[in-house]
Amino acid sequence: MTIIDRAPPAPTPPRTGSDFAELTRRVSAAGLFDRRPGYYVVRLGLVATLFAGGWVAFAALGDSWWQLLLAVFFAVLFGQIALVAHDLAHRQVFRTRRPSGITGRLAGNLGIGMSYGWWMDKHTRHHANPNHANPNHADLDPDVEPDVLVWSTDQARASRGLPRFLGRWQAFLFFPLLTLEGLNLHYSSVRALFRPTMRRRGLEATLLLLHVVGYLGALFLVLSPGKALVFLAVHQGLWGVYMGSIFAPGHKGMSMIEPGQKLDFLRRQVLTSRNVRGSRFVDVAMGGLNYQIEHHLFPHLPTPHLRRARPIVRGYCAELSLRYHETGLLRSWAEALGHLHRAGAPLRAAG
Template sequence: MSALGSVQRIPHDRKILIIDNKIYDVTEFHHEHPGGSQVLLTHIGKDASDVFHAMHPESAYETLANHYIGDNLDSTRKGDDAVLPNKKLFTNDIRQLRDRLAGEGYFQANGLYYIYKFISTLALCFVSLLILCYYGQQSTMAIVLSAFLLGLFWQQCGWLSHDFGHHQVFRHRGWNDLAVIFLGNFCQGFALSWWKNKHNTHHASTNVNGHDPDIDTAPVLLWDEYASANFYGALSYTSNNSNNNNNNNNNNGTSTSSDTTSTTTASTDDKPELGPGVIDRFMAENVLPYQTRYYFFVLAFARASWATQSLLHLVTEGALNKATALRCYELGCLVLHWILFISATARWIDGLHNQLLFFVLSQSFTGYMLAMVFALNHNGMPVMTQEQAEAMEFFEIQVITSRNVKAGPIGTWFMGGLNYQIEHHVFPTLPRHHLAAVQPMVEAICRKHQISYHATSFIRGTLESLDALDVAQKVSRNWSRNPLRIVRRIISRLVFVI
């Protein structure tokens, strides 16, 4: 195909990406994208060069070439006018650093390090089950200790799966995916396909309202003003829509007999939309305005929630590549995970009370140890609209929306290296054990170009997350207590009764 003058000449029904001034049609491919469909859809019609290079191994270039349709002769990106020259210089310096690091071998994993991580992580599970096997029927303290170690094992499995999921270890994608299925699906109970679709989209559009799934936690938690406005606005819109439809139906009901036919048709075709769910209404009016009070309580349910989402994703959506074999393999690993966990609990613990204690504690410990770290990564950092994000450089977004946590060796081990969140988001395929060495280089470039680089302590970062929840809950309180909205809710209920 001949070179194209600009993106606008391509039919609107095609899904295209621009990478290194080449145009690629992913209309058919995005459903089979190994990293999930949604991550591609967030960059349709945009220059995705930096996000592509940041998240893909060299093997991806061959797949990309299959979807090439021409050159983008109009190399001016949409939104370039709004990008400050300093920000473009910042991007160029990050690109040069990436090339230098690649040349010096920083993107090559240390095999001995990951053998150690693999063995030491599995050892936590072995010790936990050993304690349960020998003392589970004798000591409640042994049950508590075993549950804690199992929770720590699941947390460390999460970090190790994360490394393999970003292709930090093996150069071949298939070997990384196999490791994720073993550590994630079988050992931890989280599905590869669910995680990749969600996490890769998060990396591509970090803290972008409407794109990043990690900040879309309504109706349980609202992290920013955008989320509050969207959630309450949607409830209000649906309620008003329902009221209008009910009024239209009442007016149609008073028509003359000559209009009977048209009235019947309207009543059948224009059925009123269902109003907001009872749960959403209850959360909006009674719970979300006080979310800082129950935040730490909710974290205990994080693992159970993600495990449930994993199972539902495979059942309803299938595997990432839509292959039946991968779907069945992932589902089989998830089912086997729960069979072994429940069997060990029932066999090695005496009494239903202690069995429930072990189940609840192991799930809750994991929830806290995972969610406390996740909350520090980005919550409380700037959230932007899609329009704002489009006018910004990719690396700039990654830096200003991420939070580093100052931690020693034990803290770094506990957080799986994610305390270097900024460096991880700038270079997602960089092996964990190189993040500490790269951190000063990235910070120096940010300081040079006056890009906000935020690093703080674990406690301070947690307080910043709570501050963000507090701001959002105040917005929620204003929405829920607005007199006009209260009147509208009363009228809505009266109309529904009548």
Template sequence: MSTCEFAQAQENRNDPSHKVIIIDDKIYDVTEFHREHPGGAKVLLTHIGKDASDVFHAMHPESAYEILANYYLGDLGEADSLTKAKTSDKKAFAEDIRQLRDKLTDLGYFRSNRLYYLYKFISTLSICMASLLILYLYGQQSTTAIIISAFLLGLFWQQCGWLSHDFGHHQVFDNRPLNDIAVIFLGNFCQGFSLSWWKSKHNTHHASTNVDGHDPDISTGPVLMWHEYASANYYGNLAHSTNNNCDAHCCNATSTSAANNKNGFREGFNRFLAENVFPYQTRYYFFVIALARMSWAIQSANHVAKVGALNKSSSLRLYEMGCLAAHWALFLAVTTRWIDSLQNMILFVVLSQSFTGYMLAMVFALNHNGMPVITKEQAESMEFFEIQVVTSRNVKMGWLGTWFMGGLNYQIDHHVFPTLPRHHLATVQPMIEAICNKHQVIYHTTSFLQGTLEALNALDITQKVSRKLVMKYF
């Protein structure tokens, strides 16, 4: 491929006929491969025409080079200064992080302690067993027991999520399919979340953390909008859609009355939400996050049913769907068989789902919400590791807090080295922070309470923007 051809490919990154990436100064054509990418197509599409070296090394084993070789086009020559033109005063910072990664690899930090994960596996499942035992023994006698069982089940699902996360990042086994089998058991069957849905979403999040338009974890509108870009995009699109529909209704004499009524109702409902709900999101935030688990479960099932498995395997798709169906069948069975009344059944379902929603969402909100959101243009001029650090937040916690958060209180360090086993994060954290201080890269650490207030402040800033946009557009 000539320099001119590659330059054209980089300038026209949305051209579906030509997709190339750079890894270690080598050019690869992933036009066909991106659909079969084991980590999902979206994560590759966020780096078309870019140097993806650091994100590749952060999330792939050495064996991935064998797959890459099939798509090799040529070396990036001196004349091809496309990625090298992305100058940054943080190149030395990125190089120090790479050297630390190599050092930690040599010292064995990327190898897991299997006894630790055996303990995590057994202790996590024990929470579920305790919940079900209480429900079995006292579910027809005591409402208090039902509440305790619901809380423990919610805690199990939360802790199961963190353990699935570890396996999903291939932190435990060198054999990646073994990690995926563990995720299907812990995620699909135990927790009700699909492996394919999670990987597609979470891998993209790691590749383009807090990048507007790329990171799915900050695209939670219109329920919650975490940054000004989301609010501006939502209200701008709503105003544009409303105006276009109005013009169509006025000009199209053949439109039926039913269609007009349906469109008019939708526009009226969306406008009501835009004017009276979204500008006050801090008021309903703590009510909404109770629904987080159910929302993710629905998204997960919908993904498997409509999109299918990551590797396009029909057998994996059926297996995932079977595990999800078994999860909900078992949950409904113990609810209806071990609880005495319909009222208490509803209580158990609502509380177990809500407890999980709170325990998951309150941790997730601390990870990145309220931290800088980066435009695609800004991301072009930043090093991968720099983006991971400045968009993430660490939380000071003792051993109990670290257990509760599943090690995600070391969010910065996890994003720098996603495949580093959880039990090594505390040891590596000071090393990463020292490099950040050396190169004046902001390494943000705070308390659980202060981090929550920072996330709420981000919601407040965005809702104020929404109020201004209501005045502008409506």
């Protein structure tokens, strides 16, 4: 009998640092933190070209009901511009604050009438504490504050005024309410100008004013008053629905962090986020935010790298026995609306 002498396998070096540090090393080793300037040149150039071309077509078409097709076009385009501003705020495009802020304010304030400074502050707090609904700390996740809707049964029991009135049947009212989200973004942007903490208030205000004058001026100079108002309603309403369709599936209906609950960064981001499966079309329509788990773990990761990071993050979560939640688009909405309906249960029980 032949005896084959084999050396024992080399021991696996012990893991050092946190679980998130190990995941970061794996993502870095795959080269996913590298910048993608070519991608963003093409993307920003295409969005800017469509924006300019859309307004040229608007002027050429004149006082016609066919303008409502352009209203739908601009609803989608405004959502894409908002996604560009989102990537700029996370410094996916530029490494430094100054060019990110300049381009972000041109896209957000001037382009679509949404304050870049207000939104960046709000979104930063959301990333730090996703789905953290603590009524005693208003600086936690502003996306789950009970301003119109309630996001937990505790919020429902404590609600007053409009949230209490709407909360009983909020799951059925959610999409109709999204038609007002575009107007809400404008209103919140203007209201934020009066906060002393707002950076570059003069510039923010000037660009917002230029947007309002240019947008309303174009509508009422080219269209009759009736058509202008219908265009405004269709455009702003569909833009609001589109914005909700982009941002809501990532977190609504996922785990809520209770007051006093302690989770490390990795688990806080993974357990409160949901990925949405789909084709390249879904990637473009949602601006990469269908990879919400990867985006929340690595907000500065360029959008085209999120798809490549997914198998790394998913495999690592499996190693840790950490739930990695991913659904189709329709299922994500079913889960979100189901959560809203359950959150309003105390109000229905109270009659």
